[in-house]
Amino acid sequence: MNVLNKTSDNILFVVNKYAGIGYPADLERSIKKACDDNNTLCAIEFTQRKGHATELATGASTNGFNKVVAVGGDGTINEVARGLIHNEIPMGIIPRGSGNGLARHLGIPLKTTEAMNTLFKCDTIAMDVFRVNGKLSLNVSGIGFDGHITNLFGVKSTRGLLGYVMLTVQELLKFKEFETEIFMNEESLKRSAFIIAIANSSQYGNNAQIAPSASVRDGLLHINVMRRVPLFRLDFIYSFFRGTLGKSSFCEFLEAPSLQIKTREPIDYHVDGEPCGLSDTFNIELNPAALRVLVPTGAQSKV
Numbered sequence: 001m002n003v004l005n006k007t008s009d010n011i012l013f014v015v016n017k018y019a020g021i022g023y024p025a026d027l028e029r030s031i032k033k034a035c036d037d038n039n040t041l042c043a044i045e046f047t048q049r050k051g052h053a054t055e056l057a058t059g060a061s062t063n064g065f066n067k068v069v070a071v072g073g074d075g076t077i078n079e080v081a082r083g084l085i086h087n088e089i090p091m092g093i094i095p096r097g098s099g100n101g102l103a104r105h106l107g108i109p110l111k112t113t114e115a116m117n118t119l120f121k122c123d124t125i126a127m128d129v130f131r132v133n134g135k136l137s138l139n140v141s142g143i144g145f146d147g148h149i150t151n152l153f154g155v156k157s158t159r160g161l162l163g164y165v166m167l168t169v170q171e172l173l174k175f176k177e178f179e180t181e182i183f184m185n186e187e188s189l190k191r192s193a194f195i196i197a198i199a200n201s202s203q204y205g206n207n208a209q210i211a212p213s214a215s216v217r218d219g220l221l222h223i224n225v226m227r228r229v230p231l232f233r234l235d236f237i238y239s240f241f242r243g244t245l246g247k248s249s250f251c252e253f254l255e256a257p258s259l260q261i262k263t264r265e266p267i268d269y270h271v272d273g274e275p276c277g278l279s280d281t282f283n284i285e286l287n288p289a290a291l292r293v294l295v296p297t298g299a300q301s302k303v
Helices: 027-037 052-058 074-082 101-105 112-118 145-153 160-172 234-242
Strands: 010-015 041-046 067-072 091-095 122-132 135-137 140-144 178-184 187-193 195-199 203-205 221-226 251-256 258-271 274-296
Touching: 010 027, 010 052, 027 041, 027 112, 052 067, 052 074, 067 074, 074 091, 074 101, 074 135, 074 274, 091 101, 091 112, 101 203, 112 274, 135 140, 135 258, 140 145, 145 160, 145 195, 145 258, 145 274, 178 221, 178 251, 187 221, 221 258
Parallel strands: 010 041, 010 067, 067 091, 091 274
Antiparallel strands: 122 135, 122 274, 140 195, 140 258, 178 187, 178 258, 195 221, 221 251, 258 274
16 A cells, blocks of 8 residues: 655545445546645545455555545445544545445445545544444344345345345245344343344335434434334335434334344344344444544534
């Protein structure tokens, strides 16, 4: 990595060429032009392997950078964040994934040129993060059917929203509700669930809002315990994308800074859309205001 002299703004762009929507040939040139137009120094590094983005972000301060921008999907963003937890260097996001749940929640434009422009007209927020069995989560993690789909989708060669929807439809009738006990706020709750979503922000991605009232700055996790929804209830899907799940009889919303979930049998789970296999015990802990993040000017009051 080239080491830059310290100036007012030295930005490291960590780019995943293989993120969900692919790598445009002019991306590198666009990044350099945007930085030149704003009198900002920059360097661009491409991830070479799993965990490489974390290594790059961890070394950013030593190499003279004062901002790190993740260019990729939720997985890339998560890796960069691991290297910046409890660090004064803020993380920017240029969303290049298939769902871009966290970027959407933060009000970051999905068009690459617009997202780049916001890096130079932005506010910095201190964002909550959380961990599921020690694994860092920024956005939404889930136990049950969404974990099952994520684990299956992770080994599929066909990516994108269409592939995800097709797989979901195929598996919908096969997956059954599971018995669980939730320990939180000094009480124990026994429930049957199809999905237990643990949300820091409001949505999975593609505007599918699993926890419409969630905030990344409120010091709370928003838990949606969802029952199995009959296939004929198309109104539920409508509510999912309209942000009105809070009115659904199939959802029970809970809030807590930490919790433990135990299931009768090992159940699939995911962390920020990354497959994590199965477990029967889930220890979940919020870490408030642990990550500094760049958001478009004016967006901080909404996140």
